[in-house]
Amino acid sequence: MALPKFLQPYLASYNLSNLDQNNDKKLIITEVLNKGDDVALHWLLKTYSSKDIKDVLRFPTRGMWMKSVLLYWIKILDVKLPQKVYQKAILNLNP
Numbered sequence: 001m002a003l004p005k006f007l008q009p010y011l012a013s014y015n016l017s018n019l020d021q022n023n024d025k026k027l028i029i030t031e032v033l034n035k036g037d038d039v040a041l042h043w044l045l046k047t048y049s050s051k052d053i054k055d056v057l058r059f060p061t062r063g064m065w066m067k068s069v070l071l072y073w074i075k076i077l078d079v080k081l082p083q084k085v086y087q088k089a090i091l092n093l094n095p
Contacts, residue, residue: 003028004043010035021047029056034069054079060089067091 003016010031011019019028025048032044033056044053057079060070067090074081081089 007032007036007040007043010040025052026056026061029053030061030064033057033073034064034066050077053077057081060085062088063091065089065091 001021003011003019003021005016007028008016011028014027021028029044029048029052032040033053036044054077057070057074057077058081060081070081070086070089073079074086
């Protein structure tokens with residue numbers, strides 16, 4: 001299924017027509033949670049299950065998350081994340 005065009009700003013490095021809603025759900029969920037506005041977040045919550053979203057938070061992609069955003073979502077959705085996993089998930093522009 002094609003992704004809505006309003007998601008392009010949150011997936012700016014990707015061609016939406018090359019992304020698949022199911023196969024690329026981890027990337028899509030990560031980027032929308034990281035950068036999305038109210039419309040994008042509403043779409044995300046309608047499109048993916050709570051389990052899918054929480055699984056992305058439980059097993060975050062290394063170096064893809066803004067620190068404050070990841071902290072916000074794990075608190076809001078009550079996801080337990082080991083400190084080591086949290087630290088590896090954070091985008092660090094000054095390694």
